[in-house]
Amino acid sequence: MNTNKASTVSLLALTAFLAASLLLANTSMAEEAYDADQFGPEEPIVWTTPTKATFTHKTHTMDAGLACDACHDEIFAMEQGATEKEGDFTMTSFKAGKYCGTCHDGNTAFDAASQCGSCHSAPETPIIFTYPVKAVSFEHSIHLNKGGLACETCHKDVFAMKKGAIEEAEQSNTGSENKREYLEKLHNKYCGTCHDSSKAFGYLTRCTVCHIGVKGYDSLQGGEQKNKEHGESKH
Ligand code: HEC
Ligand code: HEC
Ligand code: HEC
Ligand code: HEC
Ligand code: HEC
Ligand code: HEC
The missing domain is CATH 3.90.10.10 (Cytochrome C3)
Incomplete structure (x- = not known):
């Protein structure tokens, strides 16, 4: 009987002690608010x-x-x-x-x-290429979320982290060489490094997924609302 009572008492004491230390931990955490x-x-x-x-x-x-x-x-x-x-x-x-x-x-x-x-953040709105054809849409969110890609997979060698860089680089090239060869090179150098039917859908198979065209461009300019009506989930 006595031993039982003693252990109840010590259990109570232990509970009280634990509660007190939790309280103490809480207050010291509050005191540790960021000190500028x-x-x-x-x-x-x-x-x-x-x-x-x-x-x-x-x-x-x-x-x-x-x-x-x-x-x-x-x-x-x-x-x-x-x-x-x-x-x-x-x-x-x-x-x-x-x-x-x-x-x-x-x-x-x-x-x-x-x-x-770690230091940079990706743009939230799509990047739209309009030169020389209107228009190609690139969305970071699809590539980061669905594609599970790290920034470096593209921004180390394939793309500059600057909107307009591809277009600037390609302006000097248009009209040169054999058209078909040029197109293949253009796609292979950029989006086609992955869109090769192996890492991602091939650029030779589904032109209009990237080439949203003048209509797609106009509807993007028309705002989110229109896109939602088309039933395309954007995120
Ligand atoms: C790892 C590097 C680094 C350390 C360590 C560091 N700072 Fe800075 N600090 C920076 C940078 C970068 C800037 C922005 C400078 C710029 O924009 O040119 C800055 C700016 C500041 C500014 C100006 C903020 C403003 O709004 O103009 C203050 C004040 C400051 N630091 C205080 C401190 C104090 C106090 C410490 C130590 C407790 C400290 N820094 C430690 C990198 C550091
Ligand atoms: C004096 C050395 C020093 C300088 C200068 C410095 N850093 Fe750091 N930085 C560190 C250390 C140390 C760490 C922690 C270890 C690590 O993450 O590799 C760190 C970590 C970071 C992290 C990761 C933090 C996290 O979320 O865990 C970022 C982001 C970062 N630094 C950005 C910058 C940027 C931007 C500058 C320049 C404006 C800069 N640092 C300059 C030493 C430095
Ligand atoms: C430790 C932090 C840090 C990391 C990691 C980092 N950057 Fe930067 N970056 C900066 C800062 C700070 C600037 C200068 C201010 C600005 O332009 O916003 C900068 C500027 C830039 C610029 C514009 C100026 C220039 O250098 O042409 C580009 C492009 C860029 N970073 C790309 C990248 C790419 C690509 C990676 C990954 C391979 C990367 N950064 C990784 C901190 C970082
Ligand atoms: C699948 C490829 C891909 C991945 C992955 C990717 N990007 Fe990009 N990013 C691009 C392309 C393409 C552009 C536009 C380049 C051009 O116009 O020439 C771009 C442009 C940018 C720009 C410039 C935006 C502007 O308005 O100038 C920033 C900032 C950027 N990316 C940040 C990031 C960050 C941060 C990550 C990782 C969290 C990331 N990107 C991952 C392909 C990618
Ligand atoms: C580093 C690899 C990589 C690069 C470079 C890359 N993509 Fe992608 N992309 C992916 C992956 C992975 C997916 C998701 C899987 C899939 O749809 O095949 C994806 C998906 C897409 C989708 C969505 C397809 C859908 O069914 O909704 C579009 C659109 C797209 N990419 C356009 C582009 C454009 C435009 C470029 C060049 C500016 C580009 N991508 C460059 C890897 C890449
Ligand atoms: C993965 C995305 C993607 C796919 C798929 C894709 N393209 Fe492209 N295409 C681009 C990008 C990015 C550009 C360069 C930017 C621009 O012209 O607006 C481009 C540019 C072009 C150009 C203009 C090049 C010039 O300099 O005259 C033509 C034409 C073209 N693509 C045709 C096609 C055809 C045909 C298909 C299907 C067989 C296709 N593309 C599939 C992304 C793609």
Whole structure:
């Protein structure tokens, strides 16, 4: 009897102790709200030109344990927008060990030549090519979600991360060589690196899936509503 009572008491004590420590853990977690003085600005720093990229202090200071002077002021001025004005805030500079590339070299931190999606985000609206034919539609969401592709599968060798790059590169080519040969080359160089009937549907089989035509272009310009009426799920 006595031993039973004793164990009930100690069980109660244990429960009370656990409850108290949970409470304590909760309050100390609340006290650990992000401290901007200690870790730098809480708001992410976002660049928009020429491409959108994002930097967060928290992941570098609080999480990775870097001190302010790991970056300020040798690598970056403590002023948003200052680096952009230098005129060489580019991937090429990173590769040469400047700016983000001081650490993002695959050694101190992941290589900036990989994991594009950690710093960049894909456009949410489709990219429409209109030169020289109207119009070809490319949607990132289909390729990222349904296709399960990483940014690097396209943005390392196949496409620049810049709208209009293919069209610019091809403007000088049209009308040259044998037409059929040129078309095959054009498709093989870009979309056809995957749309070859093996990695994805072949470009020789379903022209109109990509070539939405003038009508498709007009309906895209007409807004989302029209697309929904066509019953095509866009996401
Ligand atoms: C890993 C590099 C890195 C570390 C470490 C770092 N910062 Fe920064 N910080 C940046 C970058 C990049 C910018 C933006 C510079 C630019 O746009 O040219 C910046 C900008 C700032 C700004 C200006 C924000 C604004 O809106 O103008 C402040 C303030 C700042 N940092 C404070 C800190 C403090 C405090 C610490 C240490 C707790 C710290 N930083 C650690 C990279 C870093
Ligand atoms: C002083 C060194 C240093 C510099 C400079 C630096 N980083 Fe980092 N970064 C790190 C370290 C260390 C980590 C954590 C380890 C890792 O993820 O490889 C990290 C991680 C990251 C992550 C992943 C965070 C996450 O979500 O887990 C991103 C994104 C990032 N850095 C972006 C940038 C950008 C953009 C710049 C330039 C504006 C930059 N970093 C400059 C050291 C640096
Ligand atoms: C560690 C972060 C980080 C990673 C990883 C990263 N970038 Fe960047 N990138 C930046 C920052 C910061 C800028 C400069 C500001 C801007 O243009 O938004 C930039 C600029 C660019 C630009 C425009 C300027 C230029 O260099 O021509 C392109 C294009 C680009 N990145 C492509 C890529 C591709 C492709 C990948 C993956 C292979 C990649 N980036 C990976 C941070 C990163
Ligand atoms: C299946 C191929 C493919 C994949 C995967 C892909 N992209 Fe793209 N991306 C493109 C094409 C094509 C363009 C347009 C190039 C052109 O116009 O020459 C583009 C353009 C861009 C642009 C420029 C948009 C503009 O308005 O200038 C950004 C930013 C971008 N991609 C980011 C990403 C990011 C981040 C990821 C990964 C999360 C990603 N992309 C994955 C094919 C791809
Ligand atoms: C890195 C490989 C890769 C590249 C490059 C690529 N795609 Fe795709 N694409 C895929 C995969 C994977 C799918 C999903 C599987 C499928 O539909 O065959 C897909 C699906 C599509 C779809 C959706 C088809 C449907 O049935 O809804 C369209 C449209 C499309 N791609 C257009 C393009 C265009 C336009 C380009 C060039 C600007 C391109 N893709 C470049 C891999 C790629
Ligand atoms: C996977 C997507 C995709 C498929 C499928 C596809 N194309 Fe294309 N096509 C493109 C892209 C991207 C361009 C270049 C951008 C533009 O012209 O707007 C292009 C351009 C063209 C051009 C213009 C080239 C020039 O310089 O004159 C013609 C013509 C063309 N395609 C015909 C076809 C035919 C015919 C088929 C079917 C047998 C086909 N395409 C299937 C993506 C595709």
